[in-house]
Amino acid sequence: xxxxxxxxxxxxxxxxxxxxxxxxxxxxxxxxxxxxxxxxxxxxxxxxxxxxxxxxxxxxxxxxxxxxxxxxxxxxxxxxxxxxxxxxxxxxxxxxxxxxxxxxxxxxxxxxxxxxxxxxxxxxxxxxxxxxxxxxxxxxxxxxxxxxxxxxxxxxxxxxxxxxxxxxxxxxxxxxxxxxxxxxxxxxxxxxxxxxxxxxxxxxxxxxxxxxxxxxxxxxxxxxxxxxxxxxxxxxxxxxxxxxxxxxxxxxxxxxxxx
Numbered sequence: 473x474x475x476x477x478x479x480x481x482x483x484x485x486x487x488x489x490x491x492x493x494x495x496x497x498x499x500x501x502x503x504x505x506x507x508x509x510x511x512x513x514x515x516x517x518x519x520x521x522x523x524x525x526x527x528x529x530x531x532x533x534x535x536x537x538x539x540x541x542x543x544x545x546x547x548x549x550x551x552x553x554x555x556x557x558x559x560x561x562x563x564x565x566x567x568x569x570x571x572x573x574x575x576x577x578x579x580x581x582x583x584x585x586x587x588x589x590x591x592x593x594x595x596x597x598x599x600x601x602x603x604x605x606x607x608x609x610x611x612x613x614x615x616x617x618x619x620x621x622x623x624x625x626x627x628x629x630x631x632x633x634x635x636x637x638x639x640x641x642x643x644x645x646x647x648x649x650x651x652x653x654x655x656x657x658x659x660x661x662x663x664x665x666x667x668x669x670x671x672x673x674x675x676x677x678x679x680x681x682x683x684x685x686x687x688x689x690x691x692x693x694x695x696x697x698x699x700x701x702x703x704x705x706x707x708x709x710x711x712x713x714x715x716x717x718x719x720x721x722x723x724x725x726x727x728x729x730x731x
Contacts, residue, residue, distance in 0.1 A: 494542055501556050502607045507533035508553055512617050512687060523684040556605055561622045563603040564613060566590035624686050 496504075511529045527546055530553075535543040544552075570578075570586035578586075591603050603609075612618040 494544075496552055498607055500538070500542070501552070501605060502611055503537060504530075504534050504549060504553055505556065505560075505608050505611055507531075509612070509615060509617065512621075526684065526687070556608055557618075557622070559600065559603065560605055560609050560612060562595055562600070563587060563591050563605070563609055564619075564622075566594060566603075567613075569594075621683065621686055 507530045510533055511526060514529075527550055531544060531546045531549045534549060538544070566589075567583060567587035569590050570583045574583065574586060588603060592600065
């Protein structure tokens, strides 16, 4: 007999601390996303961390405010984060769609209501039901880091789809040119089969690599901005010093003329 609390929110990643699965609460989802944001925006650590260390920092931050009986493993936290991130991004896209379509006589409450409708209709094949992570969405909806991360994932998926389509066309051309004796699979076909065989593991690794690449680029951009600010500040100080010297010289000349 299944446990009465088992549902779609149950943690699927790794063994729990007891025989029962620990269901993620609304507060825990929000704190997990907050931990991710905190570690992602950390200007001290920046891109000095490997992806394993990055997620260790996330789970350490999360568990710091979590009772010992409800603490999670790194795998549990990663699996849950990727799930709530995906659902929150789908709802955010539905919300932006509602804003584009209903530009007048609509307020926040109506946009959210329409976003719920688009969220279910546009993702009907996923059978998601109603979006229930509003607290998480309110937390991240205006965070540039979160939006840029998901935009990067979408671009990566588009490139991946484009490359797969090109490989299929190339493989078809090879098939048309073959003689009666069957050839061994081409290099591209072999690579494609190997990639597909890795399944979810390869996809998860890709997401992690893309995430760490984004963190590195974000840190590099912050350093460039900081260097530019320091340069401008130094130029303003030098300009102010020269201006003061010039004014002092002029006052000295005027004083000598008067005397």
